[in-house]
Amino acid sequence: MTVDPALAELSDTLFSASVAVYSAAVVAFCAQLAFGRRPARQLVAAGTGGDAPVAGDGAATAGPAPAGRASRWGAVGLALTVVGALVHAGVLVTRGLATDRLPWGNMYEFATAVVLVGVVSFVVLAVRVPGARDIGAYVLAVVVLAQVAIGLFLYAEAGPLVAALRSSWLAVHVSSAVLGFGVFFVSGIASALYLLRLRHDAGGGDAGSVLARLPGAVTLDRVAHRTAVFGFPIWTFAVIAGAIWAESAWGRFWGWDPKETWAFIAWVVYAGYLHARTTAGWRGRPAAWVNVVGLGVMVFNLLYVNMVSTGLHSYAGLD
Amino acid sequence: MTIEAPPRPAEAPQPAARPSAGRRAWALWLRWWRRLTAMRTAIVLLFLLAVAAIPGSLLPQRALSQDNVRQYYLDHPTLAPVLDRLYLFDVFSSPWFAAVYLLLFVSLIGCVVPRVAEHARALRAAPPPAPRRLLRLPDSAGLATPLAGPAALDVVEEELRVRRFRVVRRSGAAGEELSAEKGSWKETGNLVFHLSLVALLLGLAGGKLWGYEGSILVTEGQGFCNSFQQYDTYSAGPLVEGSDLSPLCVDLEDFRAEYEEDLTAASYTADISYGPPGAEGRRTTIGVNDPLRTGGDRVYVTGHGYSPRFTVTLPDGTVFEGVSAPFLPADQGTLASEGALKLPDLGAGVEDQLAVEGFLAPTGVLQGGVLTSIDPRPLSPQVAVLVYRGYLGLDSGLPQSVYSLDADQVERGNLTEVGRANLAVGESITLDDGTSITFDGVDQFAALQFSHDPGQVWVLVASITLLAGLLALLLLRRERFFARATAAADGGGTVLTVGSLTRGGGDSAERFTELTGELRTALADRSSPTPPAGGADPHPGGPHP
Numbered sequence: 001m002t003v004d005p006a007l008a009e010l011s012d013t014l015f016s017a018s019v020a021v022y023s024a025a026v027v028a029f030c031a032q033l034a035f036g037r038r039p040a041r042q043l044v045a046a047g048t049g050g051d052a053p054v055a056g057d058g059a060a061t062a063g064p065a066p067a068g069r070a071s072r073w074g075a076v077g078l079a080l081t082v083v084g085a086l087v088h089a090g091v092l093v094t095r096g097l098a099t100d101r102l103p104w105g106n107m108y109e110f111a112t113a114v115v116l117v118g119v120v121s122f123v124v125l126a127v128r129v130p131g132a133r134d135i136g137a138y139v140l141a142v143v144v145l146a147q148v149a150i151g152l153f154l155y156a157e158a159g160p161l162v163a164a165l166r167s168s169w170l171a172v173h174v175s176s177a178v179l180g181f182g183v184f185f186v187s188g189i190a191s192a193l194y195l196l197r198l199r200h201d202a203g204g205g206d207a208g209s210v211l212a213r214l215p216g217a218v219t220l221d222r223v224a225h226r227t228a229v230f231g232f233p234i235w236t237f238a239v240i241a242g243a244i245w246a247e248s249a250w251g252r253f254w255g256w257d258p259k260e261t262w263a264f265i266a267w268v269v270y271a272g273y274l275h276a277r278t279t280a281g282w283r284g285r286p287a288a289w290v291n292v293v294g295l296g297v298m299v300f301n302l303l304y305v306n307m308v309s310t311g312l313h314s315y316a317g318l319d
Numbered sequence: 320m321t322i323e324a325p326p327r328p329a330e331a332p333q334p335a336a337r338p339s340a341g342r343r344a345w346a347l348w349l350r351w352w353r354r355l356t357a358m359r360t361a362i363v364l365l366f367l368l369a370v371a372a373i374p375g376s377l378l379p380q381r382a383l384s385q386d387n388v389r390q391y392y393l394d395h396p397t398l399a400p401v402l403d404r405l406y407l408f409d410v411f412s413s414p415w416f417a418a419v420y421l422l423l424f425v426s427l428i429g430c431v432v433p434r435v436a437e438h439a440r441a442l443r444a445a446p447p448p449a450p451r452r453l454l455r456l457p458d459s460a461g462l463a464t465p466l467a468g469p470a471a472l473d474v475v476e477e478e479l480r481v482r483r484f485r486v487v488r489r490s491g492a493a494g495e496e497l498s499a500e501k502g503s504w505k506e507t508g509n510l511v512f513h514l515s516l517v518a519l520l521l522g523l524a525g526g527k528l529w530g531y532e533g534s535i536l537v538t539e540g541q542g543f544c545n546s547f548q549q550y551d552t553y554s555a556g557p558l559v560e561g562s563d564l565s566p567l568c569v570d571l572e573d574f575r576a577e578y579e580e581d582l583t584a585a586s587y588t589a590d591i592s593y594g595p596p597g598a599e600g601r602r603t604t605i606g607v608n609d610p611l612r613t614g615g616d617r618v619y620v621t622g623h624g625y626s627p628r629f630t631v632t633l634p635d636g637t638v639f640e641g642v643s644a645p646f647l648p649a650d651q652g653t654l655a656s657e658g659a660l661k662l663p664d665l666g667a668g669v670e671d672q673l674a675v676e677g678f679l680a681p682t683g684v685l686q687g688g689v690l691t692s693i694d695p696r697p698l699s700p701q702v703a704v705l706v707y708r709g710y711l712g713l714d715s716g717l718p719q720s721v722y723s724l725d726a727d728q729v730e731r732g733n734l735t736e737v738g739r740a741n742l743a744v745g746e747s748i749t750l751d752d753g754t755s756i757t758f759d760g761v762d763q764f765a766a767l768q769f770s771h772d773p774g775q776v777w778v779l780v781a782s783i784t785l786l787a788g789l790l791a792l793l794l795l796r797r798e799r800f801f802a803r804a805t806a807a808a809d810g811g812g813t814v815l816t817v818g819s820l821t822r823g824g825g826d827s828a829e830r831f832t833e834l835t836g837e838l839r840t841a842l843a844d845r846s847s848p849t850p851p852a853g854g855a856d857p858h859p860g861g862p863h864p
């Protein structure tokens with residue numbers, strides 16, 4: 001198995017291109033916010049309770065059509081996001097072709113794939129949930145930051161897989177981990193925005209602030225919850241598939257290796273989030289915090305466990 | 320499953336007299352039991368288990384690496400003993416971890432079992448009667464129809480049955496009414512999920528109690544049998560007796576390691592034969608990701624390395640050929656390895672035992688007199704050896720590693736260095752007394768692991784049912800639909816009050832609007848040729864005005 005250097009280089013070029021396109025999408029989404037309609041002041045209820053409907057919500061679904069210029073910029077932003085996602089997918093495809101294997105064998109490839117899943121989940125949401133497009137500027141800003149950090153700190157040369165990873169479980173386990181993580185990525189951002197929105201609304205709701213152009217708290221909360229509900233079984237499956245693989249690769253299905261431990265912790269936190277959403281006294285703000293902590297645990301598991309601690313999961317490809 | 324505690328039986332009226340001590344103890348016990356078995360407690364305990372796992376991933380653990388713990392002791396000489404007393408280097412086998420685990424287990428059982436019984440009853444019971452104030456439900460509406468009450472409910476019933484609702488009709492105080500329900504599989508999924516969690520914990524515990532694993536380095540052409548005496552290291556659950564070990568012997572016939580051009584390990588494969596002791600073995604090939612599985616036991620290749628082979632010639636002409644010992648890889652990339660060869664019985668007595676400690680490079684180069692390895696394949700093996708003579712201390716009763724010399728013996732002067740050299744294949748070193756040691760080459764060894772975990776099939780089945788239950792729990796929705804017929808105020812026809820209660824899924828309002836729309840059409844169809852009088856009039860409290 002030899003690496004095709006031309007394809008590997010193309011992959012790296014596409015990576016930079018994806019960052020550029022996503023940055024353009026951020027600019028377009030910011031323009032959407034800038035030209036966006038300013039919610040009438042009296043409509044901004046000082047929502048303290050988590051589920052109190054807030055202006056912007058109903059308006060986005062049933063209200064008058066948003067100002068033409070803003071919605072045009074929103075469409076441009078979304079189109080750029082889709083182009084970016086295609087380029088981003090190209091990064092992985094060319095890497096896979098260059099190395100003749102699935103392109104998620106090290107931390108760089110894994111993280112790149114996670115962000116791609118996050119972007120795709122956002123696009124799906126933006127098309128299906130009215131109002132979700134309004135979080136584009138924030139999601140894409142995080143995406144750009146994540147991509148830059150991945151390129152700077154996690155980059156690993158294209159290369160062959162170590163023996164332990166040559167198994168069809170790579171496709172099953174890592175693909176599901178990527179999917180689950182990517183979906184949680186969007187979910188965590190939605191919960192963080194929900195918390196910001198609540199704070200903004202509680203603070204009197206300065207209509208001029210960009211936060212006033214966020215979708216309403218109810219929409220944000222619902223987006224966060226629906227994505228988490230979608231991601232949780234996938235994550236559960238990823239952990240189970242990991243355990244099945246570990247039984248044949250490492251001689252035991254569970255051994256409290258650091259990555260396993262943190263996968264379990266993340267699982268518990270997300271289970272806690274789903275419960276909290278339906279428990280009196282935990283709805284709204286506290287539940288959203290649990291979701292944000294969940295994303296923190298996922299990122300910690302990716303970064304700390306690969307880079308600082310040592311374990312069997314040390315396939316990061318970093319020296 | 321809702322999060323709230325199960326409905327509690329009403330408190331018994333306080334008796335006037337002081338209850339007996341036994342009663343009070345019983346009441347106290349009951350109170351704690353209820354508290355422990357509330358769903359909320361189970362979640363808190365699950366969280367606690369996650370929090371308890373954190374130190375296990377941040378501090379070195381004995382179960383994962385003894386060396387890292389030893390290093391931690393050296394780096395933090397005052398802190399380490401304190402942490403050790405709190406079991407922080409053995410988190411996952413510590414009493415406090417077990418306590419959380421057991422409490423969670425009891426809590427789950429206490430919480431889920433009564434619900435299973437309740438749900439089994441509910442599955443067979445009719446849907447509950449309609450609430451008195453239907454319009455208070457989150458989704459509700461009023462439908463006017465010229466049909467008579469029973470006929471209108473017939474239409475609703477038919478429409479609901481087509482949609483796979485279970486329907487009952489009752490005549491209540493406020494008029495004839497209808498209750499319908501579907502999606503009780505959601506609750507079934509919920510219970511399956513939680514019961515699977517219990518089963519999974521049981522399987523895990525069973526595996527810990529009755530499971531064992533041992534590891535051993537086996538050179539090509541040699542073998543081992545499944546017994547604790549033979550393993551280099553082993554760990555076994557508290558209920559494992561040495562005599563329980565399945566009688567199985569494994570011989571390593573051939574071992575191959577393949578590498579990519581950039582020296583990434585591509586595959587390890589071992590040809591083995593296995594079977595009961597003394598019997599003709601069956602042959603198979605095992606490798607990374609592809610263990611031997613036989614009768615609940617598994618044999619894995621976990622790594623490989625080289626054993627240098629030497630010929631020792633004593634001054635009197637006695638020759639010992641094929642003296643070798645496995646050297647442990649210190650660097651997985653180049654397989655630079657370290658090890659020791661102990662030769663206690665060359666015949667010269669306890670004071671004249673020989674030992675060779677050394678460094679092995681499968682493909683060696685000398686850089687400034689220092690031997691390093693540049694390739695994991697044995698292209699040009701070289702060793703750097705230090706030869707000692709003296710007393711090895713093997714019969715001192717203290718255990719020593721087979722892979723290194725006892726540093727104490729060297730320190731106390733019992734072992735003294737009598738020569739050192741870098742040797743390529745075929746080269747020898749001659750000691751002061753005329754003994755010569757020749758490096759003949761290397762043999763491959765494989766690191767094999769033997770594992771037995773009777774719980775793992777249970778855990779697998781439990782995790783599959785857990786996932787199935789989870790999917791049902793998250794994706795299904797339970798809907799209840801109620802309708803009540805009352806005569807219209809103006810005397811002509813009927814007003815149906817309908818309402819629904821949905822658990823799970825987000826868009827209950829849209830679904831309700833859709834369903835009432837379809838009911839309206841059906842009612843209108845049925846009451847034609849008379850055109851629908853008055854049309855439909857959704858209740859103002861409804862979701863979409």
Ligand code: HEM
Nearest residue numbers: 106107110164177242243245246249260263301302315316
């Ligand atoms: C109980 C067993 C396992 C669990 C719980 C588990 C958990 C995880 C988790 C949580 C991730 C996400 C990565 C992250 O957030 O950093 C992951 C990724 C990954 N897993 Fe596993 N895993 C298990 C077994 C295995 C086995 C047996 C292998 C291969 C021999 C494996 C190979 C990988 C690889 C290559 C990745 C992606 C690359 C990376 O993060 O460096 N896993 N696993």
